[in-house]
Amino acid sequence: MPVILSFERVLGELLIARRGFHGDSARGRVVNDSRKVLPGDIFVAIPGTVSDGHNYIDAAIKARAQVVIHQHPLSHYAPHTTYLMVTSTRLAYARCCREFNGCPDRELPLFGVTGTNGKTTTVYMIEHLLRAGGRSCGLISTVETRDGKIVRPADCTTPEAGVLFPLLAEMRRNRLAAAAMELSSHALDQGRVAGTVFRVAVFTNLSGDHLDYHRDMEHYYHAKKRLFTEQLSPKGAAVINVDDRYGRRLADELADTTRVITFGSADAEAKWRITNVELPEDGVRFRLEGRDEAFDVGSNLIGSHNIHNLTGAILAVREFGLTPEEINRALAVKIRVPGRLERINSRKGYAVYVDYAHTDDALSNVLEILRKITPRRLIAVFGAGGDRDHLKRPRMGLAAAEKADLVILTSDNPRSEEPEAIIREIAAGIPEGAAYEIEPDRFLAIRRALELAEPGDAVLIAGKGHETYQEIKGVRHPFDDRKVVKTVLSSLGERGEPQP
Numbered sequence: 297m298p299v300i301l302s303f304e305r306v307l308g309e310l311l312i313a314r315r316g317f318h319g320d321s322a323r324g325r326v327v328n329d330s331r332k333v334l335p336g337d338i339f340v341a342i343p344g345t346v347s348d349g350h351n352y353i354d355a356a357i358k359a360r361a362q363v364v365i366h367q368h369p370l371s372h373y374a375p376h377t378t379y380l381m382v383t384s385t386r387l388a389y390a391r392c393c394r395e396f397n398g399c400p401d402r403e404l405p406l407f408g409v410t411g412t413n414g415k416t417t418t419v420y421m422i423e424h425l426l427r428a429g430g431r432s433c434g435l436i437s438t439v440e441t442r443d444g445k446i447v448r449p450a451d452c453t454t455p456e457a458g459v460l461f462p463l464l465a466e467m468r469r470n471r472l473a474a475a476a477m478e479l480s481s482h483a484l485d486q487g488r489v490a491g492t493v494f495r496v497a498v499f500t501n502l503s504g505d506h507l508d509y510h511r512d513m514e515h516y517y518h519a520k521k522r523l524f525t526e527q528l529s530p531k532g533a534a535v536i537n538v539d540d541r542y543g544r545r546l547a548d549e550l551a552d553t554t555r556v557i558t559f560g561s562a563d564a565e566a567k568w569r570i571t572n573v574e575l576p577e578d579g580v581r582f583r584l585e586g587r588d589e590a591f592d593v594g595s596n597l598i599g600s601h602n603i604h605n606l607t608g609a610i611l612a613v614r615e616f617g618l619t620p621e622e623i624n625r626a627l628a629v630k631i632r633v634p635g636r637l638e639r640i641n642s643r644k645g646y647a648v649y650v651d652y653a654h655t656d657d658a659l660s661n662v663l664e665i666l667r668k669i670t671p672r673r674l675i676a677v678f679g680a681g682g683d684r685d686h687l688k689r690p691r692m693g694l695a696a697a698e699k700a701d702l703v704i705l706t707s708d709n710p711r712s713e714e715p716e717a718i719i720r721e722i723a724a725g726i727p728e729g730a731a732y733e734i735e736p737d738r739f740l741a742i743r744r745a746l747e748l749a750e751p752g753d754a755v756l757i758a759g760k761g762h763e764t765y766q767e768i769k770g771v772r773h774p775f776d777d778r779k780v781v782k783t784v785l786s787s788l789g790e791r792g793e794p795q796p
């Protein structure tokens with residue numbers, strides 16, 4: 297019967313095994329996919345959501361893996377191979393990736409942001425504030441990663457450990473002062489950042505999403521909470537939005553163990569309160585009041601949700617020593633978050649907004665914001681991702697029908713599902729009598745909305761934001777809402793300019 301080893305013991309064994317391989321210590325990468333194994337690699341067998349890495353151990357050995365890390369006893373053991381059994385191969389994998397990349401988080405202060413909505417926006421704000429304040433900052437986000445030299449489009453929100461730690465190590469080699477990264481609930485649940493220490497952790501909010509994966513809100517909440525209970529430095533700070541009910545709960549549950557910095561609206565019980573809110577058409581203005589200090593904030597980003605995102609970012613960078621003066625200087629420079637309320641004007645006099653709202657909460661929020669600044673009708677075009685949370689679909693239908701004058705349901709990465717079936721699930725939430733149309737072809741849906749729009753109207757095209765593809769049956773076809781809008785506007789002779 298194999299013995300379960302502690303991680304420290306595993307590391308010790310790995311260092312010996314790596315030295316032993318042809319005397320070449322550079323060999324021995326940690327790999328969790330048998331298809332990527334090269335001679336001398338360490339293969340980690342991870343039980344996944346689709347298959348189980350334990351089924352691929354023979355394939356990994358055939359590809360000449362030198363070491364196998366597993367968590368279940370095996371039916372047979374090959375000669376000339378070192379087997380290490382641990383309680384969780386997922387955690388061992390992340391911790392090995394971290395160690396083999398020199399534990400970059402020891403010298404690179406990390407800002408982690410989690411929550412259902414607002415993560416990307418908040419990490420962009422943190423990066424902006426730090427950079428404008430003279431501190432270079434790496435970025436790991438749903439849109440792209442930036443390591444200080446190279447900007448790469450992102451494949452996911454939080455990369456798996458085998459991609460993440462080399463990226464953080466590169467940031468450290470590039471002498472960045474800090475890094476801001478998004479933590480998805482999947483990443484936290486799967487321990488993609490196990491062992492990593494964060495300087496500041498920000499909680500934006502929690503609402504219904506990803507219940508296909510987490511089963512219920514309680515599991516979803518606990519996945520998010522791990523950032524604060526398992527990954528935050530004892531000297532670090534938790535910045536929490538207590539206008540959100542899960543945020544209030546998190547702040548309460550952390551109060552005895554963690555330095556918690558709460559923020560919320562004027563009447564919230566919070567260390568920092570948001571007052572004097574102004575929501576003009578071209579940005580936001582508000583005052584942030586602490587116990588003994590206050591400062592006035594202004595930004596080009598529109599919408600009350602961005603007041604919360606900005607506050608989270610501001611309180612995070614204050615932990616890094618930025619002063620209110622530095623923060624205000626930085627905010628005087630425009631912030632741009634790709635695909636988040638990006639506005640394109642038509643010559644005819646209506647506005648088009650491309651946004652990444654893909655939950656009912658986000659849709660409802662964004663439509664409320666547009667309602668305040670739109671003189672006439674609101675037209676919303678959106679769909680819902682295939683092979684993802686089904687429960688949010690009817691709620692998205694309801695939220696949009698309640699807040700928009702006309703809804704056009706279309707496709708948004710149907711993946712392996714039938715587009716019409718997804719649309720039917722969204723439509724099931726639309727109340728009787730609400731105005732809606734169905735056009736599964738997203739290009740035609742956008743064209744239909746722009747043809748219907750009159751001067752003074754606003755068209756919201758939601759769900760894809762920065763994305764540049766439409767994924768149908770495993771194939772990603774080029775599709776960028778922003779480009780499609782411009783193409784359609786040109787074809788209608790109404791091409792306007794994007795608003796800065």
Ligand SMILES: CC(=O)N[C@H]1[C@@H](OP(=O)(O)OP(=O)(O)OC[C@H]2O[C@@H](n3ccc(=O)[nH]c3=O)[C@H](O)[C@@H]2O)O[C@H](CO)[C@@H](O)[C@@H]1O[C@H](C)C(=O)N[C@@H](C)C(=O)N[C@H](CCC(=O)O)C(=O)O
Pocket residue numbers: 328329330331341342343344345346347348349350352451452453454455456480481482483509
């Ligand atoms: C549900 C989920 O998170 N899945 C992720 C997870 O896959 P998994 O562990 O379930 O892997 P699996 O396919 O069951 O395979 C199990 C193991 O066998 C190995 N294997 C498999 C086949 C083979 O021939 N040989 C082999 O060794 C695999 O490499 C894996 O280690 O780990 C994989 C590698 O790390 C990820 O690519 C994969 O992301 C999939 C593509 C995905 O769609 N993830 C989404 C849901 C996601 O993570 N999204 C969040 C954002 C959500 C948000 O917006 O809030 C993100 O952080 O991006």
Ligand SMILES: Nc1ncnc2c1ncn2[C@@H]1O[C@H](COP(=O)(O)OP(=O)(O)OP(=O)(O)O)[C@@H](O)[C@H]1O
Pocket residue numbers: 411412413414415416417418438453478500501601602604605635636637651652653654657658659661662761
């Ligand atoms: N604080 C917020 N509260 C509610 N809605 C928000 C908030 N911030 C952003 N949104 C809405 O959610 C959309 C997605 O925002 P963002 O990309 O910042 O979120 P995210 O948490 O990174 O999402 P993802 O889980 O896809 O990575 C925005 O386009 C906007 O419509």
Ligand SMILES: N[C@H](CCC[C@H](N)C(=O)O)C(=O)O
Pocket residue numbers: 438453654680681682684708709759760763
């Ligand atoms: N980043 C989120 C939202 C994607 C929204 C939509 N465009 C989709 O592809 O489902 C996710 O992975 O769930």
Ligand SMILES: [Mg+2]
Pocket residue numbers: 415416417437438439453478
């Ligand atoms: Mg994101």
